[in-house]
Amino acid sequence: MSEAVTRPPAHSGALLASLDPLLRGWLPRQRWFSGKGRPVTGLEIAAATELLPPGAEPGLLHLLVRVHQPLSGATPVADHEHLAPDCYQLLLGVRGELPPRLAPALIGHVTAGALAGHTVYEALLDPRLATLLLERLRQPGRLGALRFTRADGADIPSGLVPRPLGSEQSNSSLVYGDRLILKVFRRVVPGVNPDLELPLALARQGCGRVPPPAAWMTADGGAEPLVLGVLQPYVAGAADGWELALQVLTKGEDFHAEARALGRATAEVHAALATALPTVTLGRAQVELLARGMTERLEDAAHAVPALRPYAPALRTAYDALADLAAEGGTGLRAQRVHGDLHLGQFLRSPSGEWTLIDFEGEPARPLPERRMPQPPARDVAGMLRSFDYASRSHRPWAPQWAATCRAAYCTGYAETAGTDPRTSPVLLRAHETDKAVYEALYEARHRPDWLPVPLAALGRLAAGEDAPGPEPDAVL
Template sequence: MSESVTRTLASTPGLLASLDPLLREWLPRQRWFAGKGRPVTGFSPVAATELLPADGRLGLYHLLVRVHQPPALGAEPHPGDCYQLLIGVREALPPRLAPALIGHVEQGPLAGRTVYEALYDPRPAEVLLEALRSQARIGGLFFERDPEHEIRPGLVPRMLTAEQSNSSVVYGDTYILKLLRRVLPGVNPDLELPLALAREGCPRVPAPTAWIRAERSGQSYVLGVLQPFVQGASDGWELALRELAKGEDFAAEARALGRATAEVHTALARALPTVTLGQAQLTLMTDAMLARLEAAAQAVPALRPYVPGLRSAFEALAELAAEGRTWTAQRVHGDLHLGQCLRSPGGPWRLIDFEGEPARPLAERRLPQPPLRDVAGMLRSFDYAAHSADLPVPGWAETCRAAYCSGYAEVSGVDPRTDPVLLRACETDKAVYEVVYEARHRPDWLPVPLSAVRRLAGDDGTTASSAPTSPSSPLSRRTHP
C-alpha cells in the first residue's frame, strides 16, 4: 500500500453525503456511540482514506467523521464528537456478513453498492495488520510499531462481538487490535501509559506492539493500539460472576488484584511525574466534583434527594485540605473496574484499557490523580458484580473490598482504608458518574449506582462511607450528612 492508491475527500466529494441517511440510522444503534438519546442532525468530514479501491469487488474506506447533535440537557454547546469508521463496500453481502450491514447506497459515488461495518470481514482486518506490519503511511494514516517487535504475516483475524465502548479484532490468538471509536486529538493515555509501563518493565500490562495514528490539520489522533493477546484469559467481571453463581468466595482473587493494581501504580509513579495536591489543587478538585454532582442531579432527577448527603463527601475533603492536609497525585488507570482486568488460568492479573472514562475530556484524563481514584473504581465494581448475581451472596462485596484493599497495602505499603475521607469522595464521584452513564445508556442498571448513592449519602441507615473498616481507619474521621 502506498500514497498513490489512496484518495481523500477532495476527490470523493459526494461520499459522506451519500452515506448520511444510512449513518443516521446505523450509528445510534452501536454500543460505542456516545450520543444516544439525541437525534443526529448532520455530519462533517474530518478525514477519509481509501484503503481498498471501491471500484473493485471489495472496497474499504477509513473515515473520521464529526457527528452533530443537539447538546445534552444542561450541557454546553459542543462541536460534535469525532468517530472512526471503517466502511466496507460490496455489491451484496454474503450471509455471514449480514450482522455488519449498514445499508444500500442510493446516490453518489457508491450508488448501487452495499456498505457495512468492515471489521466483521477478515479481508479488511488483514489490511490493517499488514499496514502495521509494514509500517505503512496511507494518506494521513500512520501505521507504526515498536522496532524491536516483528509482526508475523498471515494471522487470521476475528472481530470480538462482546459489548464494549470500542472495537477489537484478534489476530490468530497472538495480537489484539483495539480500535478507538470516539477519537480526540492529542496524546491518548491508552497508548501513552502502556508504553511508559513497558519502559519500566511492568509485566502487569501488555506492552504495545504497534499503533495507528492520523494527522489532520496539524492535529494528531491515536486511532488504535495492537498488543499481545492474553490467550485463554477471562476478565475479572466474568470470573467474579462465575464465582458468585457458585456461591464461591472471591477474596483471594480480589487480594491478588489489589496487589496487581498497586504494582501498576508504583511503576507509573516511577515512570511519570508525581505532584503534591495542596489546598489550591484540592479546592479545584472538589469544586469539579461538586459541579459534576450538580450537573448529574439536573440530568437525572432520581439523584436529587441525595445531593445534600453526597455533597458532604466532597465538603469533608475540602475541610481536610483547608486544615493543611496534602496528598500525592500521579498518573493512574482512570477507569479501573473488573472488566478492565484479565487473568488466564494459573496466570497473573493484567490490567488493560488505559483510555480513562470516555465521557471526560482527554486533557482531564491525563492529569495526575490520587491513586485512590482507581481503588474507588474497583470497589464500585465489586458492588456492581454483587448486584448482578442471580442469587445474592450476603457480604460478598464487602469481603472482596476488604481483601482488595489488603492486597493493595501489601505492595504499596499504604492501606486505602487509612484515608477514608478521600476514598469516600472518590467513590462518591464515581457513583455519580455511573448514575449519569446508566441513565443515558442502560436505564435498567440505574438501581445499581443508586443503591451506592443511598449508602454514600448516608440515607440507607448506614454510615456515609462504605470503605471496609480496619483498625487504622476510625469511623470518626468520616463525615455524615
Template sequence: MAEMATSSGTTGTTSHLLSSLDPLLREWLPRQRWFAGKGRPVTGFDPVAVTELLPPGGRLGLYHLLLRVHQPAVPGAPPGPGDCYQLLIGVREALPPRLAPALVGHVTEGPLAGHTVYDALYDPRPAEVLLEALRGQERIGGLRFERDERQEIRPGLVARLLTAEQSNSSVVYGDAFILKLLRRVVPGVNPDLEIPLALAREGCPRVPAPAGWLRAEPDGEPYVLAVLQPYVSGADDGWELALRELAKGEDFVAEAHALGRATAEVHTALARSLPTVTLGRPQLQSLVDGMTERLAAAVRAVPALRPYEQGLQSAYTALASLAAEGRTWTAQRVHGDLHLGQCLRSPSGQWSLIDFEGEPARPLAERRMPQPPVRDVAGMLRSFDYAAHSVSPPALEWAHACRAAYCAGYAEASGRDPRTDPVLLRAYETDKAVYEVVYEARHRPDWLAVPLGAVRRLALPDQEARP
C-alpha cells in the same frame, strides 16, 4: 492507495462519496453501541479525513473515514463542533450471509452506486489490511502505521472481531495480538497508548506492551486511532470470572487480593515513569468543586438523588476540611476507569490491566491529569458492589469480603492501605456512585437500584471507616 480528502481540501470525488453515504450513516451510526450521541438525530457530517485503502473497482473496496458528526446540542450545554468518529467502511457488490450483521446499507447514487457498504471490521480481509500496514510501517495518505520493531508481527494471522459490547472495537489476530480501534476520537496524546508505552519502558509485566499503533494528523492535529497489543490467550475477563464464581456460590477473596496487588504494582510503575505532583489546598479545592458540580448536575438529571444530596456533599466537605487544615496528597497518572471488566486473568493466574483510555465522556486533558491512586481503588470497590448485585438476593457480604481483600492486596504490594485514608476514599467512591446513577438512569434503568444503594450508604456520615 491514496488519501482522497482531508478537512482542508475535499475533492469532488470524496464529496460525492460522502453525499451518497450520508443517508445510510445517519440511520446506522445511532444504532452502534459505541456511538455516544444516542437520543439525538444525526443532522450531517464533515469529513476530517477520507483515505482509500483498497480501490472499490475489485471484489472488495475499503475506506478509512474520520467524520465529524453533527447533532442538536444537549439541552443546557453550549453548542460544540460535533464528535469525530473513526469508521472502516467496506464495499462489496453484495454481502455474504456471514456479514449480514455488518450491513450499513445499499448505495443508490454516487461513485459506489449499486454496491453494498458495511462495517469492514466484521470482515477478516479488511481487518488484515490494517495488520499488514502495521507490519510494514506504512504511510497511506495521512495515516501513519507504526510499530515496536522489538516485537515480531507474523504474517498471515487471521482476524476476528470481538462482538462483546464496548465503547470501541477490538479485532483479534490469530490469538497473538489484539487491535483496539478507537471509535470516538479526539486530538491529543491518548492515554490508551501513552500509559502502556510508559509501563513498557518500566518493564511492568501487568500491562501488555504496545506492538503497534495507528496515528493521523489531519490539519496538523494529532490523533491516536488504534493500538495493537499482545493478546492474552485463554484469559478470563475479571467481570465474567467474578460472576461465574458468584453463580457457583464461591468466594472471590484470593482473586480480589491478587488484583489489589496487580493494581498497586501498576501504580508504583506509573509513579516511577511519569511525573507526580503534590495536591495542596488550591488543587484539592478545585477537585472538590468538580465533585460538587457533578453532584448538582446529577441531582438535576435524576431527582431520586435529591434526598441524599446533603449527605453526599458531606463526603466532599470533609475532604475540603482536611485540605484547609494543611493536609496534602500525592497525585500521579492512574488508570482512570478501573473496574473488573478492565482486568484479565491469564491461565497461569496472572492479572493484567487493560484499556487505559479513561472515562471517554470526559475531556482528554482531564483524563491525563495526575490523580490520587485511590481513584482507581474506588472504581474497583464499586465494581465489586455491581457484581454482588448480579445475583438475588445481592451478595453483600461477598462484596464486603472482596473489597477488604482488594485493599489488603494493594497494601501488601504498595505499603499503603487505601483504608487508612477513609475521607479521600469516601469522596472518590461517592463521585463514582453519582456518575453511575446518571449513567444507569440514561442507559440501563433496570440497574439504577445498584448505585442508589451505594448512595444511601455513602450519604451516611459514619461510612468513612468502612472499606
C-alpha cells in the same frame, strides 16, 4: 494483495451524498455511539483515505466523520465535549453485492453520489479487510492522512486469522489468531490517547502486568494527532475479573484471595506509573478544585437523574470534607497517572493465574486533557470498590457480605505492595467513591435504566456514611 494508493478518494461532497442517508440511521444504533437520544442533524467528512485502490473488490474506505447533534436538556451544560461535533472513525467495506456471510455487517445500499450502485458495510466484520488492516500495521509508513507505526522488536506475524471480539463497548476490537488484539477507537479527539501512552510508558519500565503496544495507527489532527488504534499481545484463554467474580458468586465460593491479588496488581501498576511519569503534590488550591469538580458533577447528575436528588445534600458533605481537609492544611496529597476507569472487567487472569491490566483509556465521556491529568491513586481504588459492589448486586439474592469481604481484601492486598493502606485516608476514599457512584448513576440512567438501583443503593449508604470498607477478617493491618 493490491497496493494502496495515497491519493484521496472521490470528492468528499460526492462521497457524503452516498453515505449521509445511510449513516444517519446506522450510527445511532451502534453501541459505541455516544450521542444516543439526540437526533443527527448533520454529517461532514473530516478525512477520507482509500486503503485499497479505486475499483478494487472489495474496497476499503477509512473515514473520519464529524457528527452534528443538538444539545438536549438531558445533557449537562458542563459536559463541554458534547457542545462541538463528535468525530468518529469508520472503516467501510464497499462491494457491488454483499455475500450472505456478511449480511450482519450491512450498512446499506447506495443510490446516489460517488458510490451509487454499491453496498456499504462494516469492514471490521470482513476477514479479508480485517487482515488488510493488520498488514498495514506490520508495514510502518504513511497512507494519506494515516500513519502506521510498529514498536521496535514487536512480533507481528502475517497470516493471522481475524475475528471480532463479541463484547463491544465504546470501541471495537479484533483478535488475530489468538496472538494479537487490535482496539479500534471509535470516537476520537486530538491528543495522545492514554490507552497508547500509558502502556508504552509501562513497557519502558518493564511492567509485566500490562501488554506492551506492538503497533499503532494515528491520523493528522491539526496541532495534535488522532490516535485511531492500538495493537497489543492477546492473553489467550484469559477470563476477566467480572466473569470470574460472577462465577464465584453463582457457586457460592470465596473470592477473597483473588481480590487481594487484584489489590497487589493495582499497586504494582501504580508504582510503575509513578516511576515512568511525573508525579505531583496537590496543594490547597488544587485539592479545592478537585472537590469543586466533584460537586459540579453531582449537581449535573442530580439535574439529569431525579432519583438521585434526595441524596445530594448528604453526598455533598463528602466533597466538603475533602475541601475542608485542604483548608486545614492536611494536603500533601500525591497525584500521578492512574488507570482512570478501573473495575473488575479491566483485569484479565491468564490460565497460569497471573493478573493483567488492560484498557487505559479512562472514562471516554470525560475530556481527554482531564483523563491525562495526574490523579490520586484513590480514584482507581474507589473504582474497584464500586466494582465489587456491582458484582454482588448482580447476584440473587444480593450478597453484601461477599462485597464487604472483597473490598477489604483488595485494600489489604494494595497495602501489602504499596506500603500504604487506602483506608488510612477515609476522607479522600469516600470522596472518590461517591464521585464514582454519581458517575454510575448518570450512566445507568442514560444507557441501562434497569441498573440504576445499583448505584442509587450505594449512594444511599454513602450519604449515610456507612460505606467505608472495613478491616479484612483475620487480617493484621
